[in-house]
Amino acid sequence: MTAPLLQLEDVHRTYGGAVPVHALADVSLHIEAGEFVALVGPSGSGKSTLLGLLGLLDRPTSGTIRVGDRDVSRARDARRTRERGRSIGFVFQQFHLIPHLSALGNVETALLYRRLRRRDRRQRALDALDQVGLSERATHRPVELSGGEQQRVAIARALVTDPRIILADEPTGALDTANAELVMELLQTLPDANRAVVMVTHDLSLAERADRQVRLRDGYVVEDTGAEP
Amino acid sequence: MRSTVELVLVAVRGLFARPMRTALILLGPIIGVGAIVAAVGLTESAKGDVNATLDELGTNLVTVQASAGLSQPGQLPRLPEETKERMLSISLVESVSVVTELPGHRVLPHAAAAEAFEVLPISVRAADGELPTVLEVELTWGRWLDSWDELDGHRTVVLGAEAAAAFAVLPGEARTILIDDRRYGVAGVLDPVPLVPSYDLSVFISFAAAATDFDDDGGPTQALFRVDPTAQLRDDDAVFLNTVITAGGPGGIDAPVVPTDALEASAAVDETLRAVVLLMGGLALLVGGLGIANVMSISVLQRSAEIGIRRAVGHSRIRLAGQFLLEAMVVGVLGGLLGAALGAGIVVVGADYRDWTLVLEPSLLVGGALLAIAVAVVSGLVPAVRAARLEPLETLRLG
Numbered sequence: 229m230t231a232p233l234l235q236l237e238d239v240h241r242t243y244g245g246a247v248p249v250h251a252l253a254d255v256s257l258h259i260e261a262g263e264f265v266a267l268v269g270p271s272g273s274g275k276s277t278l279l280g281l282l283g284l285l286d287r288p289t290s291g292t293i294r295v296g297d298r299d300v301s302r303a304r305d306a307r308r309t310r311e312r313g314r315s316i317g318f319v320f321q322q323f324h325l326i327p328h329l330s331a332l333g334n335v336e337t338a339l340l341y342r343r344l345r346r347r348d349r350r351q352r353a354l355d356a357l358d359q360v361g362l363s364e365r366a367t368h369r370p371v372e373l374s375g376g377e378q379q380r381v382a383i384a385r386a387l388v389t390d391p392r393i394i395l396a397d398e399p400t401g402a403l404d405t406a407n408a409e410l411v412m413e414l415l416q417t418l419p420d421a422n423r424a425v426v427m428v429t430h431d432l433s434l435a436e437r438a439d440r441q442v443r444l445r446d447g448y449v450v451e452d453t454g455a456e457p
Numbered sequence: 458m459r460s461t462v463e464l465v466l467v468a469v470r471g472l473f474a475r476p477m478r479t480a481l482i483l484l485g486p487i488i489g490v491g492a493i494v495a496a497v498g499l500t501e502s503a504k505g506d507v508n509a510t511l512d513e514l515g516t517n518l519v520t521v522q523a524s525a526g527l528s529q530p531g532q533l534p535r536l537p538e539e540t541k542e543r544m545l546s547i548s549l550v551e552s553v554s555v556v557t558e559l560p561g562h563r564v565l566p567h568a569a570a571a572e573a574f575e576v577l578p579i580s581v582r583a584a585d586g587e588l589p590t591v592l593e594v595e596l597t598w599g600r601w602l603d604s605w606d607e608l609d610g611h612r613t614v615v616l617g618a619e620a621a622a623a624f625a626v627l628p629g630e631a632r633t634i635l636i637d638d639r640r641y642g643v644a645g646v647l648d649p650v651p652l653v654p655s656y657d658l659s660v661f662i663s664f665a666a667a668a669t670d671f672d673d674d675g676g677p678t679q680a681l682f683r684v685d686p687t688a689q690l691r692d693d694d695a696v697f698l699n700t701v702i703t704a705g706g707p708g709g710i711d712a713p714v715v716p717t718d719a720l721e722a723s724a725a726v727d728e729t730l731r732a733v734v735l736l737m738g739g740l741a742l743l744v745g746g747l748g749i750a751n752v753m754s755i756s757v758l759q760r761s762a763e764i765g766i767r768r769a770v771g772h773s774r775i776r777l778a779g780q781f782l783l784e785a786m787v788v789g790v791l792g793g794l795l796g797a798a799l800g801a802g803i804v805v806v807g808a809d810y811r812d813w814t815l816v817l818e819p820s821l822l823v824g825g826a827l828l829a830i831a832v833a834v835v836s837g838l839v840p841a842v843r844a845a846r847l848e849p850l851e852t853l854r855l856g
Contacts, residue, residue, distance in 0.1 A: 285853075309768065322854070324763075324766045340467065340772065341463060343459055345459075
């Protein structure tokens with residue numbers, strides 16, 4: 229059996245200070261290719277902390293994080309950055325597109341500094357925009373796009389590097405119902421033989437549409453519908 | 458290499474996403490470098506002009522004037538009549554000319570013009586045959602006073618350039634002018650004398666004519682001489698000259714004057730001005746640098762989401778720092794080039810306006826532009842480091 233895409237073992241994350249805050253305690257989580265995982269829990273439950281760790285934006289206080297078979301728990305920033313660029317795509321609630329770049333430019337940003345030919349980079353970005361149905365809007369700037377379109381550009385940006393894992397943080401949180409539905413449908417198409425999607429949400433109806441729910445409370449995983457028995 | 462090109466493009470795009478702000482922070486380096494280039498270029502051009510003039514005139518002309526001791530009532534103080542011979546006995550003196558100023562005479566182009574020319578202060582001077590040689594000045598036309606004039610006291614006159622212009626004397630014209638109603642034939646016109654400007658509004662007659670027509674038989678009022686160009690005049694030379702000229706007799710001379718000193722002094726005044734403008738240019742550049750640092754620090758905060766997302770998609774801290782450093786550098790390059798062009802323009806226009814020899818060293822332009830780049834890069838360091846240190850986890854507001 230191949231290694232999980234992302235693997236957390238006994239992960240703790242404590243924020244320093246005179247009185248340490250245990251943001252995450254004793255979390256073990258395996259994420260396999262093809263899964264669509266929803267992380268749910270009230271605010272303060274440790275969702276953001278977990279997302280930061282899954283996205284290699286942070287290091288655990290103790291425990292192990294593996295991407296494929298590579299242990300990155302203690303990795304320095306430069307290595308985590310490299311690993312992030314290679315394996316992880318992000319989608320944010322607030323889209324976080326770069327305002328002065330076109331849709332195409334925003335998607336291309338994820339492919340910079342990778343020794344790609346300009347033409348190849350552009351083609352890959354166009355393909356990714358095509359995949360989210362926005363190839364017609366490639367030259368538009370974020371202000372010229374609707375919220376739903378902006379979020380789809382952000383998904384194209386996450387997809388263009390062909391990552392193993394896509395981390396979506398409240399991806400429909402800033403969208404109206406119709407656009408939210410469009411984005412959810414798009415996200416549901418993404419898990420495949422090499423890729424998983426992890427979505428953070430507090431919306432239980434959205435979480436129901438994922439094929440696995442991980443519930444957090446006070447820093448602990450209280451329920452994991454996909455956990456091996 | 459490819460990554461570097463990409464980084465430069467990212468920086469340029471980031472910079473020109475806000476063209477107005479970029480234009481404003483460009484002003485600092487433009488004004489700074491422009492002022493520095495203009496200050497150096499203009500003073501060099503002015504100095505080049507003074508140097509060219511000094512080369513042409515020679516800095517070894519010295520004039521001495523009789524001091525008040527030997528004066529008769531109604532006359533200017535006089536040097537001894539043997540002044541010329543005595544001075545020529547000094548080995549460092551190469552040539553000598555003596556001149557006597559004859560005050561209180563009226564010079565007119567013709568009798569009917571009395572009213573029109575009454576107030577024009579044209580001086581009458583008696584001079585020897587060597588004056589143009591010692592001054593190194595040519596005649597515009599005609600000839601200088603010679604031994605024929607000197608022998609018989611002929612009424613011949615040579616006009617200074619401005620006097621000739623005032624009397625509308627045409628080149629080669631057979632003309633007479635009136636000195637106290639005595640008719641003098643114009644033998645020639647002297648070119649302008651930059652070292653002794655008062656000669657331009659003078660007319661020159663022979664000593665013999667001065668004696669015959671105006672009863673002047675004293676010594677000269679002034680001696681002009683060229684010294685060995687390698688010799689330096691010292692303070693005690695005045696005493697030495699005084700002794701040689703008076704030979705122990707009564708009277709004396711005022712301190713010798715080197716007319717070109719005034720020109721050199723005018724160039725020295727410009728040095729001070731240049732230092733002030735340089736200082737102001739440096740200040741503008743410094744303030745410009747602070748402006749870049751300030752605006753870019755704010756920009757880093759405003760663009761924290763952009764920085765976060767770039768870090769999230771795998772851009773390293775070094776690339777982020779490089780991106781912002783390059784933005785500052787582009788400001789420096791553009792500001793430096795535009796500033797150097799502005800300064801060069803000021804120098805070209807200024808030198809043309811003042812009729813100066815244009816002196817514009819390419820190294821000055823390159824140096825000015827490099828200075829702007831250096832200031833911009835140093836100013837960009839702090840914002841760049843700040844950008845690199847931002848934690849994506851904090852700027853992206855997860856959850």
